[in-house]
Amino acid sequence: MTLDQGSAAGGPRTLGTATRGETVPTVPPASKAARETAVDVAALLERGRTLASPVLRAAIDRLAPPMDTVAAYHFGWIDAQGRPAAGDGGKAVRPALAVLSAEVMSAAPETGIPGAVAVELVHNFSLLHDDLMDGDEQRRHRDTVWKVHGPAQAILVGDALFALANEMLLELGTVEAGRATRRLTTATRALIDGQAQDISYEHRDRVTVEECLEMEGNKTGALLACASSIGAVLGGADDRTADTLERYGYHLGLAFQAVDDLLGIWGDPDSTGKQTWSDLRQRKKSLPVVAALAAGGSASERLGEILAADAKSSDFENFSEEEFAARAALIEEAGGREWTADEARRQHTIAIEALDAIDMPDRVREQFTALADFVVVRKR
């Protein structure tokens, strides 16, 4: 395929050309609304974290030993020896979205909390299982659960978190909780589909941009969609409102993942906490790579030849910084970096414009917009 044949998500696109060495901005301009209202995103994220955290910890306390300990290790609350630890807890975008979405219905932010916690549980269920399936030994600068506690505990505790997510919602016993659980189940199925695609793509030489976007929509978009609507659903939102919020979250997820894919190659190790050229070292078929390979032209062709040779190389583990830098430069020269930055901006715009379809308090709309800006502007 060529990129201007269109994409799974919408109409035709063209791939901008980037000159080698030119800086392709990964940071889209902040949206108009956020610039004018100066929403305190840090406070918004902190609110979600503060409200969800004790409920999440109480949920984990329900697990029978040793699953409670294994889960606490996964969340970074204790270290491998069981001593208290201060895990970084991530960016907490999902809990912030879930809590905010309750306010679309003018419900109290607290209405969204069981949804925020359920979404976090499903997210972490998928991390536990994906790390094992992918053989990933590190997450958030720490050994993964299967490395520390063994594969059986990674499977078992993942299962338990998934079940606990449903339990958190269904024990509310309301019609709204049933609807929220159904949407969460749909998102979970998409997560699983995305992981199945990710695994199958590993064994293929080429992946189309459409396939990559579909996989990222499943792995990242679906759960952000659920996070962005679940508080509203618990607050009594009708299907149209919930679907609109899901649309916002889905495209926000695609923007998020495009930025993640940029950071996975060109991110500053001091900010991301990952190695330089991290995704290249893992041979990840991320958007910049896939877009560069699909772009055509001499850089694209050279990149294709090099990556095909790399796939057969037994010495790949020992490649130097310069060798990875040369591959990153080729991806950029073929236009993969600029295309991905454009894609992040495009998805960011679709996300924010989706919200126009429904009424909500102005302050809530501004906060959704500010969170979207944050997701795309972040450096880690």
Add this chain to the structure above:
Amino acid sequence: MTLDQGSAAGGPRTLGTATRGETVPTVPPASKAARETAVDVAALLERGRTLASPVLRAAIDRLAPPMDTVAAYHFGWIDAQGRPAAGDGGKAVRPALAVLSAEVMSAAPETGIPGAVAVELVHNFSLLHDDLMDGDEQRRHRDTVWKVHGPAQAILVGDALFALANEMLLELGTVEAGRATRRLTTATRALIDGQAQDISYEHRDRVTVEECLEMEGNKTGALLACASSIGAVLGGADDRTADTLERYGYHLGLAFQAVDDLLGIWGDPDSTGKQTWSDLRQRKKSLPVVAALAAGGSASERLGEILAADAKSSDFENFSEEEFAARAALIEEAGGREWTADEARRQHTIAIEALDAIDMPDRVREQFTALADFVVVRKR
């Protein structure tokens, strides 16, 4: 502990003494009701299977490739090369119970089908994950999914079946479906707890009878409890009715497992399809073993010494028929076989008597009773 200190499930018990070589009946006398009404159990099982099977297949068809193929292999519908196969499909007790339980509410049997399918999906989710965690290479005379399709697919398809179970129920969109999903979630959490216990017991020298019964209640009782009530819940049963049916199913599950544990040692390989002394070969701390070890006396003590030596033996894999037969004889001499047979009868009685607490059509009550008799009388 000693056995006459009572058990997790009820009051004090005494352990009957069995003479070596004496035949301890594994077959409890058929209950009065079943003898008088001659319910056609085969037809009842066939009805559950016939109603649930097409819906289960349609559910599996929803899975994205290659998960649909992997699941079809697991269910025995295709072989490892993808050719159609006629899997034995198991005894189909759970679907029969789910369909029957709808009739407690005088609802059509069909009302129970989404519940029957959801329960089957959860059961098979747990088989996929447990086989991988336990390293079991065979199930129903075939290589397990992780052996054929790899560990990642076993994890992924297990996850997908779990999600699909919730989807099947929640897409009904009714209040009853929400309640059914909540009960299924509770059962699933128990399944996971039971597997956690099973794993932890493997690393211990001794397990008490109470611990063994608790584990078996979680691994077998909880899901049979759900199967026995889910059709009624979908048919609008109140909590008291659902709890009563769960009580029947839970104790039926304990009776089922006690019989399974007897068959695991003394079952006829031609009937069970397992090796002789199957559970002994796997060093399973099943009820007859645990009861024999707890009984005290010279046979019990000798058994304890032998099993402790076996645990350290590097030659265990090559033990002869006679060596396993000697262990089985010691378990029997210590009273473990008779105690387990008594336990099966006791749980069978509790299950049937539980049903007295609620009204239901006489025919439905007789069929529940006949299914309970079948579970305890079976030879495989």
